[in-house]
Amino acid sequence: xxxxxxxxxxxxxxxxxxxxxxxxxxxxxxxxxxxxxxxxxxxxxxxxxxxxxxxxxxxxxxxxxxxxxxxxxxxxxxxxxxxxxxxxxxxxxxxxxxxxxxxxxxxxxxxxxxxxxxxxxxxxxxxxxxxxxxxxxxxxxxxxxxxxxxxxxxxxxxxxxxxxxxxxxxxxxxxxxxxxxxxxxxxxxxxxxxxxxxxxxxxxxxxxxxxxxxxxxxxxxxxxxxxxxxxxxxxxxxxxxxxxxxxxxxxxxxxxxxxxxxxxxxxxxxxxxxxxxxxxxxxxxxxxxxxxxxxxxxxxxxxxxxxxxxxxxxxxxxxxxxxxxxxxxxxx
Numbered sequence: 001x002x003x004x005x006x007x008x009x010x011x012x013x014x015x016x017x018x019x020x021x022x023x024x025x026x027x028x029x030x031x032x033x034x035x036x037x038x039x040x041x042x043x044x045x046x047x048x049x050x051x052x053x054x055x056x057x058x059x060x061x062x063x064x065x066x067x068x069x070x071x072x073x074x075x076x077x078x079x080x081x082x083x084x085x086x087x088x089x090x091x092x093x094x095x096x097x098x099x100x101x102x103x104x105x106x107x108x109x110x111x112x113x114x115x116x117x118x119x120x121x122x123x124x125x126x127x128x129x130x131x132x133x134x135x136x137x138x139x140x141x142x143x144x145x146x147x148x149x150x151x152x153x154x155x156x157x158x159x160x161x162x163x164x165x166x167x168x169x170x171x172x173x174x175x176x177x178x179x180x181x182x183x184x185x186x187x188x189x190x191x192x193x194x195x196x197x198x199x200x201x202x203x204x205x206x207x208x209x210x211x212x213x214x215x216x217x218x219x220x221x222x223x224x225x226x227x228x229x230x231x232x233x234x235x236x237x238x239x240x241x242x243x244x245x246x247x248x249x250x251x252x253x254x255x256x257x258x259x260x261x262x263x264x265x266x267x268x269x270x271x272x273x274x275x276x277x278x279x280x281x282x283x284x285x286x287x288x289x290x291x292x293x294x295x296x297x298x299x300x301x302x303x304x305x306x307x308x309x310x311x312x313x314x315x316x317x318x319x320x321x322x323x324x325x326x327x328x329x330x331x332x
Contacts, residue, residue: 025060025062026060026253027064028087029085030047030064030088030089031065031070031077031080031086032066033069033073033192033194034193034214034217035217035218036068037213037275038147038214038217038275039145039275039276040090040237041067042271043145043239043264044065044067044090046267047063048064048065050263054260057253057256061257068194074193074194075192077089077091078091081139082138082242084242084244087242088142088240089240090240091240093235094107094172094173094235095173095174096134096139096238097174097176099134100130100137101313102133103238104317105130107180108309108313108322109180109232109303109306109309110232110302111233111310111326113329115146115273116331117328121325122144124324131143134240135243138243138244140240140241140242140246140247143239143262143265144237144238144265145236145269146268146273147211147214147236147272148211148234148235148276149211149234149235150211150230150232151212151227151229151230152164152208152227152230153208153210153215153226153228153289154167155167155225157226157228157290157292158207158226161184164181164185165184166185166186166187168188168204168207169186169189169206169208169209170190170196170207170208170209172193176309177233179309183306183308196220197220197222197223200224207224208224210235211276212276212277212279212280213275213276215279221283221286222288226291226292227290228294229292229293229294230299230302239261239265
């Protein structure tokens with residue numbers, strides 16, 4: 001009888017513990033490497049806010065946001081996701097080449113004429129397929145978030161491609177981005193985002209490429225006297241999660257989180273260009289730098305100088321995928 005009572009007590013204790021455990025909210029750590037006043041930073045906060053306000057997720061899910069490399073830096077965040085130390089990231093699309101070569105398409109210079117073309121491609125079948133292209137590697141894509149089109153910065157005026165010759169440009173860890181600067185006879189240097197300001201300040205690098213919001217939020221204009229509005233490439237993010245974590249969520253929770261992510265994405269992409277234009281104006285108002293605006297003829301020269309990069313990576317990325325992206329420039 002004593003043994004039976006003890007067994008029943010243990011079973012009850014296990015049951016209570018299980019209930020308590022089930023009642024604990026699912027914690028999603030959303031880490032990123034940029035400031036909060038950027039498209040990505042604002043998107044992460046909006047996602048956190050909408051999850052907290054959703055009645056269907058009340059007491060079930062808690063989102064914690066870690067901006068500015070405060071949890072993991074550029075070089076460690078993907079490993080952290082795969083190990084389960086974070087549950088959500090929004091890395092630049094340039095970060096995925098070791099998981100699938102196809103995503104390199106977003107790094108090709110002068111591929112998209114504007115963000116409307118980017119939207120048409122990302123929302124089409126080929127763009128959507130890329131979100132799930134890394135599932136077998138443990139990475140599941142949830143959405144594309146815009147940051148915006150890239151501009152050049154340097155310690156000298158960049159008006160024609162020959163002006164970039166010999167300069168040391170900071171690049172993300174991307175073979176395509178390295179190749180575009182090699183095509184200009186410049187020297188690409190891989191460097192994490194958090195090190196850029198110091199690298200420019202000390203002369204380790206003397207040029208870079210980024211969006212207006214990233215330039216302004218990191219005060220790059222304090223250490224770069226010249227910007228060239230080239231719109232030569234894209235910085236977008238893929239919001240990703242650990243495939244095992246995502247597939248292990250209850251179906252109703254997973255569905256609600258995806259719905260919220262879709263809603264946040266619409267808002268992020270709507271606000272990205274406005275944030276970039278505001279940041280550009282702040283740089284102008286600071287009067288620390290000169291912004292060079294290229295004529296259509298000058299921009300055509302830059303495009304011609306970088307275009308060979310398309311052929312170089314055509315086999316890896318897929319000629320059909322490049323054609324689909326290029327076709328997105330044609331308005332329907």
